Amino acid sequence: xxxxxxxxxxxxxxxxxxxxxxxxxxxxxxxxxxxxxxxxxxxxxxxxxxxxxxxxxxxxxxxxxxxxxxxxxxxxxxxxxxxxxxxxxxxxxxxxxxxxxxxxxxxxxxxxxxxxxxxxxxxxxxxxxxxxxxxxxxxxxxxxxxxxxxxxxxxxxxxxxxxxxxxxxxxxxxxxxxxxxxxxxxxxxxxxxxxxxxxxxxxxxxxxxxxxxxxxxxxxxxxxxxxxxxxxxxxxxxxxxxxxxxxxxxxxxxxxxxxxxxxxxxxxxxxxxxxxxxxxxxxxxxxxxxxxxxxxxxxxxxxxxxxxxxxxxxxxxxxxxxxxxxxxxxxxxxxxxxxxxxxxxxxx
Numbered sequence: 001x002x003x004x005x006x007x008x009x010x011x012x013x014x015x016x017x018x019x020x021x022x023x024x025x026x027x028x029x030x031x032x033x034x035x036x037x038x039x040x041x042x043x044x045x046x047x048x049x050x051x052x053x054x055x056x057x058x059x060x061x062x063x064x065x066x067x068x069x070x071x072x073x074x075x076x077x078x079x080x081x082x083x084x085x086x087x088x089x090x091x092x093x094x095x096x097x098x099x100x101x102x103x104x105x106x107x108x109x110x111x112x113x114x115x116x117x118x119x120x121x122x123x124x125x126x127x128x129x130x131x132x133x134x135x136x137x138x139x140x141x142x143x144x145x146x147x148x149x150x151x152x153x154x155x156x157x158x159x160x161x162x163x164x165x166x167x168x169x170x171x172x173x174x175x176x177x178x179x180x181x182x183x184x185x186x187x188x189x190x191x192x193x194x195x196x197x198x199x200x201x202x203x204x205x206x207x208x209x210x211x212x213x214x215x216x217x218x219x220x221x222x223x224x225x226x227x228x229x230x231x232x233x234x235x236x237x238x239x240x241x242x243x244x245x246x247x248x249x250x251x252x253x254x255x256x257x258x259x260x261x262x263x264x265x266x267x268x269x270x271x272x273x274x275x276x277x278x279x280x281x282x283x284x285x286x287x288x289x290x291x292x293x294x295x296x297x298x299x300x301x302x303x304x305x306x307x308x309x310x311x312x313x314x315x316x317x318x319x320x321x322x323x324x325x326x327x328x329x330x331x332x333x334x335x336x337x338x339x340x341x342x343x344x345x346x347x348x
Contacts, residue, residue: 004330007323014319018312024137025305028298031193032227035295038194042288049281053243056274124218127211128153128166128182129204129240129286131224131293132173134190139307141225141233141300146176148235149223153182165215167208169200169290185211194291201286218242224289225296231303233296240285243278 002010130149132142153164168174168187177184186207191200208220220240225233266273 002322002326004323004326007319007326011316011319011323014312014316018309018316021305021308021312025302025309028301028305031298032295032302034194035291035298036227038197038291039288039295042284042291045284046288049277049284053274053277053281056270056277059270124216126153126164126219126221127215127217128164129208129220129222129289130166130168130173130177131190131222131290132168132170132176133297134170134172135297136172137304138297138301139304141297142170142173142176145223145225145235146173146180146182148237149177150180150182152221152223152237165211165217167204167211169204169293185215190290190294194294197287197290197294200290201283204286205282222286222289224293225300226292227296227299229299231299231306233299236292238285238289240282243281 128149130145132145149166164182165185166177166182168177168184170190171187174184174187188200188203188207191197211217212220219242222238222240224236224238226236227233
């Protein structure tokens with residue numbers, strides 16, 4: 001049986017641990033807000049990028065139809081994107097973007113129900129960029145996205161998971177990805193705040209370009225957890241490349257009909273404009289995926305801390321009950337000793 005001093009020490013340790021858990025919950029809630037702000041600030045620019053790409057594709061398709069060609073096959077193909085956005089041009093485009101966390105992305109490319117129609121390309125391989133976490137105490141956050149990635153790639157490609165190379169963002173998700181049977185090619189460290197996402201994406205873009213060339217990758221999918229409640233998240237997938245040209249054109253038509261009666265126009269070279277829009281699309285899409293993943297990580301951490309709070313509360317209740325019972329037993333024993341001594345000194 002534990003002594004009173006041991007029980008008091010255990011109660012103090014549990015109280016201290018409860019304070020730490022409450023502090024971590026507060027920090028996670030604050031972090032969620034900054035990542036949500038970064039994500040919300042992308043919406044207007046995301047619409048601009050989508051509309052711009054859609055209008056360029058519409059004009060190219062019209063011109064191509066007049067020449068009897070197929071713009072979808074030419075522009076949507078991954079090798080064409082690589083040609084338009086080489087390692088140097090992508091890196092240069094990333095440097096043109098200010099070091100701020102207010103960057104939009106093509107939000108129309110995210111699935112709302114985590115079910116995206118994924119068909120294996122006729123040639124080449126499918127690669128995955130997986131966002132996880134660098135820190136622990138976030139429940140099954142990394143295991144959840146790793147399992148979702150393995151299942152999605154297997155169903156979409158019909159190949160064993162190890163045949164699909166993976167680029168990880170977050171060192172803790174790397175272990176989960178390996179356990180899930182996937183092949184990790186490279187791992188990046190996550191930033192500690194929204195302001196650091198810019199530098200991360202600037203490093204990701206040239207790495208992805210080199211990675212695609214080295215492994216003959218024609219399609220890139222981005223997997224990440226998205227926050228869906230105050231303390232919950234779910235896995236999601238986005239196709240980064242090749243571009244969904246038909247969806248872009250539909251988005252552009254909807255936006256044009258809603259905002260203006262006239263079609264947007266431009267005077268610069270169409271190829272240059274398209275290349276620059278694609279660079280922005282790639283940058284802001286990865287930025288948004290990272291911000292949403294970080295918000296989801298902190299939501300998962302809040303859920304883990306809530307479970308820890310309940311366990312600590314139950315443990316404190318048991319410890320205090322044991323302390324009270326032990327203290328009462330000690331007092332009773334001391335009173336019996338006094339009574340026994342008094343009776344021994346004063347025999348009847």
